[in-house]
Every structure is written in structure tokens, then in C-alpha cells.
Amino acid sequence: MTDPTGFLPGLSSASAPRPRLPRVAGYEIEHELRDALADGDRPLRIAGVDEVGRGAWAGPVVVCAAVADLSPPPVLRGRGERTVGLTDSKLLTETHRESFAELLPEWLDAHAIGASSPEEIDEVGMTEALRRAAVRALEALPVPPDIVILDGKHDFLRRPWRVRCEVKADQRSVTVAAASVLAKVHRDRLMTVLDEEFPGYGFGESAGYPSPVHQRALEESGPTPHHRMSWSYLDDLPRWRHLKKHRDPLAGEGQLSLL
Numbered sequence: 001m002t003d004p005t006g007f008l009p010g011l012s013s014a015s016a017p018r019p020r021l022p023r024v025a026g027y028e029i030e031h032e033l034r035d036a037l038a039d040g041d042r043p044l045r046i047a048g049v050d051e052v053g054r055g056a057w058a059g060p061v062v063v064c065a066a067v068a069d070l071s072p073p074p075v076l077r078g079r080g081e082r083t084v085g086l087t088d089s090k091l092l093t094e095t096h097r098e099s100f101a102e103l104l105p106e107w108l109d110a111h112a113i114g115a116s117s118p119e120e121i122d123e124v125g126m127t128e129a130l131r132r133a134a135v136r137a138l139e140a141l142p143v144p145p146d147i148v149i150l151d152g153k154h155d156f157l158r159r160p161w162r163v164r165c166e167v168k169a170d171q172r173s174v175t176v177a178a179a180s181v182l183a184k185v186h187r188d189r190l191m192t193v194l195d196e197e198f199p200g201y202g203f204g205e206s207a208g209y210p211s212p213v214h215q216r217a218l219e220e221s222g223p224t225p226h227h228r229m230s231w232s233y234l235d236d237l238p239r240w241r242h243l244k245k246h247r248d249p250l251a252g253e254g255q256l257s258l259l
Helices: 028-037 094-107 118-124 126-139 174-197 212-221 232-236
Strands: 046-052 061-067 110-116 147-151 163-166 245-247 256-258
Touching: 028 046, 028 147, 028 163, 028 174, 046 126, 046 174, 061 126, 061 174, 094 174, 110 126, 110 174, 118 126, 147 174
Parallel strands: 046 147, 147 163
Antiparallel strands: 046 061, 061 110, 245 256
């Protein structure tokens, strides 16, 4: 069971002051968990979980679960004598993300990807769609983890998963950083394929997120089958707003109608 703050008993809280974030992710959180929750001789199996695509107008939300043995992660060669360490995917260049994505599957003990489609997001809402995608990733691991590190303040997984929530975990936890990179690269590749199927929406560049090119394509051609049809961007498209799907608050989650 998780505690109400999203942190396991005896460990740090969301309100606790944090030191300046490092440029490269480490094992600070993983070591805290192992020290607090050691179970005899059996090592604690920790999964880092991160998502990408939550705020996009089109495409799935994708979640990766990654498990490491706490050995040093791969390092890339940078310019001159510099090296590039593993961290939040948003802080890496596309080239470095792609390079890490080639190395991480062999280095990690295990990893798995889960996703929720735009249709599922429309049907059940983002919080539930995100939970389902994360559960799919975790259940696809060869061995269930003992504990999950989630990036952020909120435990969207809930029972029966044992969860540690940490803000900026993708910059502080190697396992979450690895999940961040693998989720981002996986989804970007999916959106590049959709860009070929639906040229003009900028899916290859913006990955389905808002952009001027995306907005113009929507105004001129309307949403594709890969757009989220319950989202408010449709309110700003007079020609297409009649297509918007609405969730009936009196009927519970999962009930959609065209109003």
C-alpha cells in the first residue's frame, strides 16, 4: 500500500527540500529504497516508469517500465573529451536519445512498453488511460517488480502496485531516465510512421503535440483517426467542433456521446 503522499513510509516527502539536480541521473532513489526495504538476501526489484504523449493532440500515450541491476549505465561520447550521461529524455538531443535507445535494451535487466490509444483516452480519460498503459508495461516485464518509481507527484497506478512518487525522478533515477528515453524514442518512431500516412500535420516533427503546422492542418483538413476527439482543441475549430466527443459526467467514466 502506498502512503497518502505518494511516498513509502520512512522515506522522503514531496515537501522536503531537494539539492540542485545533477546533470546525469544516478541511483539516489534506488539506494534509498533498497536500504529501507531490504528483504534478506534477495535484492529488491525496482522498476522505473515514465510516460510520454500525455499532452499531445494526436497519437497514443506511451509508458515504459525499466529495471536495472544498479550497475553503471551506458555513457555516450560527446564533443572533445566530454561524455553524455543518461538523464531525462527531454534534456538529450534526438541523436543521443536514439543512441541510448540502441544501448539500453541490452544493458537493462528488463524493460517493456505499454500504450493507450486515442480512442481509449477518449473513452476513459487520460488518468485511467495512463494507468492502463503503465499496467500493461509492468505486466509485460518477465518478473513483477517489488516497487515502482513514478516520475511526478501523483500515484496514478494505485493498488496493488507499491509506488514511490518523485518529482523530477527522470533526472535523479537511472531506471526512470532509461524508461523516459525508451518511451520517447518508441513514441517518436510511431509518430514518424503516422506522418507518412497523414502528411501535412507535422507528426514527424511535433509528435502530435500542438504546433502551427498541426493547427493549420486541423483547420483545413480536420482531425485524423489518430486524434483525440474529446480534447478542447476542437473547440477552436469551427468546421470540426461538431465531431467532439463528450464524456457524460452522470454516466461514469467510459461513457461518450456526440453533443
